[in-house]
Amino acid sequence: MVPAPHTQGDRPLVLLPEDVPAIEATPLHERGLPSSTYELLRRTAVAHSELPALHLLGEGGLPWREASRWSYGTLLERVHQAANAYLSLGLPEGGVVALMLPNSGATYAALLGAQAVGIANPVNPMLAEDHLVEILALTGARLLLAPGPGVSPELWAKARRIAARLPGLRALAAVGSPPGPPDGSAVEEVGFDVLAAARPADRLLTERRPGADDLAAYFHTGGTTGVPKVAPHTHANEVYMAWALGCSGAFLDGSVVLSGLPLFHVNAVHVTGLAPFMHGRPVVSLGPLGYRDKALMAEFWQIVEHYKVTSFSGVPTVYANLPAVPEGVDISSLRAGAVGAAPLPKKVRSAFEAAAKVPMLEGYGLTEATCATATTPAFAPREGTVGLRLPYQLVKAVTVDEAELPVADCPPGRTGVLAIKGPSVFPGYLRPGPGGPAPDPAGKIFDGWLLTGDLGRVDEDGYVHLTGRAKDLIIRGGHNIDPVPVEESLLAHPEVRAAAVVGAPDPRSGEVPVAYLVLAEGSRATEEELREWARAHAPEPAAAPRTVHVVDELPTTLIGKVYKPALLQDAVRRLVLDELTRAGASGRVDVELRDGRPHATVHLDAGDGGVLSAELDRYSFTHEVAS
Numbered sequence: 001m002v003p004a005p006h007t008q009g010d011r012p013l014v015l016l017p018e019d020v021p022a023i024e025a026t027p028l029h030e031r032g033l034p035s036s037t038y039e040l041l042r043r044t045a046v047a048h049s050e051l052p053a054l055h056l057l058g059e060g061g062l063p064w065r066e067a068s069r070w071s072y073g074t075l076l077e078r079v080h081q082a083a084n085a086y087l088s089l090g091l092p093e094g095g096v097v098a099l100m101l102p103n104s105g106a107t108y109a110a111l112l113g114a115q116a117v118g119i120a121n122p123v124n125p126m127l128a129e130d131h132l133v134e135i136l137a138l139t140g141a142r143l144l145l146a147p148g149p150g151v152s153p154e155l156w157a158k159a160r161r162i163a164a165r166l167p168g169l170r171a172l173a174a175v176g177s178p179p180g181p182p183d184g185s186a187v188e189e190v191g192f193d194v195l196a197a198a199r200p201a202d203r204l205l206t207e208r209r210p211g212a213d214d215l216a217a218y219f220h221t222g223g224t225t226g227v228p229k230v231a232p233h234t235h236a237n238e239v240y241m242a243w244a245l246g247c248s249g250a251f252l253d254g255s256v257v258l259s260g261l262p263l264f265h266v267n268a269v270h271v272t273g274l275a276p277f278m279h280g281r282p283v284v285s286l287g288p289l290g291y292r293d294k295a296l297m298a299e300f301w302q303i304v305e306h307y308k309v310t311s312f313s314g315v316p317t318v319y320a321n322l323p324a325v326p327e328g329v330d331i332s333s334l335r336a337g338a339v340g341a342a343p344l345p346k347k348v349r350s351a352f353e354a355a356a357k358v359p360m361l362e363g364y365g366l367t368e369a370t371c372a373t374a375t376t377p378a379f380a381p382r383e384g385t386v387g388l389r390l391p392y393q394l395v396k397a398v399t400v401d402e403a404e405l406p407v408a409d410c411p412p413g414r415t416g417v418l419a420i421k422g423p424s425v426f427p428g429y430l431r432p433g434p435g436g437p438a439p440d441p442a443g444k445i446f447d448g449w450l451l452t453g454d455l456g457r458v459d460e461d462g463y464v465h466l467t468g469r470a471k472d473l474i475i476r477g478g479h480n481i482d483p484v485p486v487e488e489s490l491l492a493h494p495e496v497r498a499a500a501v502v503g504a505p506d507p508r509s510g511e512v513p514v515a516y517l518v519l520a521e522g523s524r525a526t527e528e529e530l531r532e533w534a535r536a537h538a539p540e541p542a543a544a545p546r547t548v549h550v551v552d553e554l555p556t557t558l559i560g561k562v563y564k565p566a567l568l569q570d571a572v573r574r575l576v577l578d579e580l581t582r583a584g585a586s587g588r589v590d591v592e593l594r595d596g597r598p599h600a601t602v603h604l605d606a607g608d609g610g611v612l613s614a615e616l617d618r619y620s621f622t623h624e625v626a627s
């Protein structure tokens with residue numbers, strides 16, 4: 001007989017490994033989950049209309065202690081108005097609303113309103129214009145929302161240029177300010193705030209309601225090479241995720257969640273959005289700049305004290321850059337910090353836990369599995385893991401062939417490529433088709449199992465051990481090197497504040513490790529000293545970085561993950577410049593990624609004349625002579 005799971009009220013909790021099978025003894029379809037994200041919010045707003053839903057810091061020029069607050073009743077009203085505004089603009093059934101917006105209360109309403117009557121397509125406003133056009137052309141976006149010219153003239157101008165290249169777009173809507181004078185564009189431009197405010201707030205102006213199997217959102221992946229892929233999520237995916245994240249206990253009564261990641265990212269939408277909304281808990285939003293807001297981050301711990309924040313979620317770089325906890329600031333409300341999306345250096349964990357006096361709980365997930373697959377139970381952490389699988393999700397490691405197709409399951413404890421099955425798995429990447437874009441599982445999902453591309457192992461209790469990304473492995477003369485242990489060895493140096501290791505091309509070995517380091521302020525360590533340290537402390541001789549570069553900061557994405565493709569491009573640029581010097585030539589070197597492989601073009605200075613061309617295993621560069 002399966003024992004009953006831990007619960008609080010009617011909420012099942014995962015406090016110990018045995019709680020997972022105990023929860024799964026009840027089929028998921030018997031749990032009465034909402035049929036859609038709209039129904040999720042409606043249920044909460046009906047039950048808790050006056051409870052705070054959002055504290056909106058960083059908006060309207062108000063001091064953060066006086067930030068405006070939306071109740072759940074207000075949030076539902078704003079969602080109704082946004083959805084009804086889309087309908088007034090002619091959004092067809094299942095139509096796509098693209099959101100090129102920074103975080104704000106209006107963005108929460110616009111995103112959930114889009115899911116209530118169509119499909120939300122939030123995008124990173126900082127992506128290259130060509131990439132944004134390709135994403136929105138693929139999704140078939142009918143409406144595009146962007147910050148008005150009074151909020152961000154640059155982003156509004158960018159949105160106008162993008163809109164002009166999308167023949168299927170019905171309207172471009174300015175959020176936060178009027179659109180300004182017409183520019184002769186064929187696309188209708190409207191002020192979204194005024195339009196939405198004039199729409200009914202008490203109901204949706206359509207009888208149709210989305211169902212569990214309907215598509216709710218299109219999220220683009222990180223896009224480390226080429227155009228980001230588009231991952232569709234169903235309402236069932238998103239509602240399950242909101243419920244399953246609640247099994248961690250993070251959204252029990254008295255909890256307050258702080259949000260600083262951008263709403264085009266699944267973590268922000270689910271961990272600090274739909275999950276607390278499902279459980280009627282307040283979210284403290286750090287506003288348009290999120291964790292990049294220097295003024296708010298300087299008073300981060302005072303914000304935790306004032307709003308009695310119990311948890312927040314971020315990537316390792318967020319934790320590494322937190323200010324010191326000031327004397328006299330009471331952060332006793334804080335229960336834990338949640339971290340994921342990138343390997344967690346031990347140095348970052350120990351520094352945070354020593355300062356905040358709470359545990360840092362790792363998790364594991366990916367966009368293609370909605371958001372989260374494993375979280376660390378607060379009462380049963382297991383060192384060296386990224387958490388325990390969430391209820392109703394199955395995780396295993398598999399071996400793959402040269403074509404990266406699954407071959408066989410690995411026994412518990414053996415490393416392979418991680419695969420996931422269950423209600424979080426997306427229906428496949430969005431691809432164009434004769435009847436319009438549609439999810440396609442080919443090449444990614446096999447017999448219901450999502451092949452993640454992450455390397456790891458799963459123990460007998462369901463804890464996931466993540467050992468790295470297959471694409472991040474450095475292959476030195478046929479020997480696989482995981483960069484994470486190398487980075488850990490470098491971070492052990494007392495003057496190293498951040499570290500990243502990539503594989504640079506080498507004519508004999510194929511690839512060799514190269515390290516990029518950020519040093520503590522005032523450090524006098526030289527690159528030669530750091531290289532000696534690296535050799536002495538590397539996990540194995542082959543893993544010792546061939547070269548060490550000291551930089552002011554590591555490149556990161558908007559959510560704070562270290563952006564290794566930029567480091568790889570820099571490594572190739574340096575290599576080619578060295579080749580130029582040896583050849584007695586000079587010029588400019590441009591490096592771009594083509595299908596994930598760096599390609600360098602050398603623009604030789606006029607008069608150097610000579611030919612510089614070489615093939616370095618998987619990497620190549622060519623030359624052009626400057627005129």
